[in-house]
Amino acid sequence: MNPTSYPRNKIKILLLENISDAAVREFGLGGYTEVRRLGGAVSEAELIKAVKGVHVLGIRSKTHVTRGVIEAADKLLAIGAFCIGVNQVDLKAATEKGVAVFNAPHANTRSVAELIIGLCVMLIRKIADKNAAAHRGEWLKDAKGAYELRGKTIGIIGYGNIGSQVSNMAEALGLHVIYYDIATKLPHGNAKQMRELKELLKRSHIVTLHVPSDPTTRNMIDAEAIRSMRKGAILLNYSRGDVVDLAAVRKALKSGKLAGAAVDVFPEEPEKIGDAFECPLQGMPNVILTPHIGGSTEEAQANIGLDVTGKLIKYLDYGTSEGSHTVPPVSLPPQAGTHRILHIHRNVPGVLGEINSRLSEHGINIVGQYLNTNPEIGYVILDVEKGISKEAFELLKDIPATVKARMVY
Numbered sequence: 001m002n003p004t005s006y007p008r009n010k011i012k013i014l015l016l017e018n019i020s021d022a023a024v025r026e027f028g029l030g031g032y033t034e035v036r037r038l039g040g041a042v043s044e045a046e047l048i049k050a051v052k053g054v055h056v057l058g059i060r061s062k063t064h065v066t067r068g069v070i071e072a073a074d075k076l077l078a079i080g081a082f083c084i085g086v087n088q089v090d091l092k093a094a095t096e097k098g099v100a101v102f103n104a105p106h107a108n109t110r111s112v113a114e115l116i117i118g119l120c121v122m123l124i125r126k127i128a129d130k131n132a133a134a135h136r137g138e139w140l141k142d143a144k145g146a147y148e149l150r151g152k153t154i155g156i157i158g159y160g161n162i163g164s165q166v167s168n169m170a171e172a173l174g175l176h177v178i179y180y181d182i183a184t185k186l187p188h189g190n191a192k193q194m195r196e197l198k199e200l201l202k203r204s205h206i207v208t209l210h211v212p213s214d215p216t217t218r219n220m221i222d223a224e225a226i227r228s229m230r231k232g233a234i235l236l237n238y239s240r241g242d243v244v245d246l247a248a249v250r251k252a253l254k255s256g257k258l259a260g261a262a263v264d265v266f267p268e269e270p271e272k273i274g275d276a277f278e279c280p281l282q283g284m285p286n287v288i289l290t291p292h293i294g295g296s297t298e299e300a301q302a303n304i305g306l307d308v309t310g311k312l313i314k315y316l317d318y319g320t321s322e323g324s325h326t327v328p329p330v331s332l333p334p335q336a337g338t339h340r341i342l343h344i345h346r347n348v349p350g351v352l353g354e355i356n357s358r359l360s361e362h363g364i365n366i367v368g369q370y371l372n373t374n375p376e377i378g379y380v381i382l383d384v385e386k387g388i389s390k391e392a393f394e395l396l397k398d399i400p401a402t403v404k405a406r407m408v409y
Helices: 021-029 044-050 067-072 091-096 109-124 127-136 161-172 197-203 223-228 246-255 298-318 351-361 386-397
Strands: 013-016 035-038 056-059 078-081 100-102 153-157 176-180 206-209 233-237 258-263 287-289 338-346 366-373 377-385 402-407
Touching (some): 013 021, 021 035, 021 298, 056 298, 078 298, 091 100, 100 298, 109 127, 109 287, 109 298, 153 197, 161 176, 197 223, 223 246, 338 351, 338 386, 351 366, 351 377, 377 386
Parallel strands (some): 013 035, 056 078, 078 100, 153 176, 153 206, 258 287
Antiparallel strands (some): 338 377, 366 377
């Protein structure tokens, strides 16, 4: 491992929301020992104070990293979202400041898929009602409305990493699998892609959603969509809280149009453990409500910790930005006998030419170079000969469009 220009043990890392111990161990193995941990999410005002002097910020889904936080973070290089999404981070502000944002989009896939299959069994057998009755002291031994999964049709909306994993597991249990996705996706096993969402809804005994939150998915399951579903169908939403109209689901459950539902994500969720929670589906029969724990297993959290920490360390050690939502993806293998400089700049014409001409004018040889851009910023990794790297770094820092410049080693 190359010695870094800025000692690893002086890089300040702040981890919030009880991020897995696996992340701390991984940082330690990489030589990053200045790790501070805070349990739970914090308010914007608290975070603005906490991020001063911090180089790396680690969060989960409850902490909101606003523009105000990013502007207050005077030394921030990267944000690690130790979860699936990055909706809680102001990506525009992070991009403008040249702050790399990484997450772990696939690390909890298995945990979510297993839970979906378990919920399908519970709901189709009406276990939620029978369990509640048993706790009340009522013996509800009845086969009416309880079915096997085998031979039923499950409709998967969103055939990405989680949706396709659910597909594999569902088929192994004897379910017929159909799916809908806005992109053409190669089916797993005997699964079949539906051209229209409405067709999937009409054919499915069970409908499960695995889609992102965006304008095309907001309230995609509303009263009209539910009318297209077969009577007695079961609905599961373990994706995002704004893709299902819960009031419409409540009406459908009351009328008998839907036989059951399981929901893990909600339009508004409490800030922390123990806070009050309200939902239109509370008290409804054959409904399972869980507190956003679809991917919350020990294995998933450890995997997320290793995944995100690995990306952060590669970015700190080598400038590798693959997987970042803000800094353009760049990866350049280390070159022997060189020093590495990272340069993030506003995406305006002529910056790369300015970089090369400045170095050329001073007789500085570029051994390796890689540039990539997005609409807002450009990112260059340069490897230059060892003896002149400090002079090269000072020259690059002074380029007018510079957002951030860093000598890695």
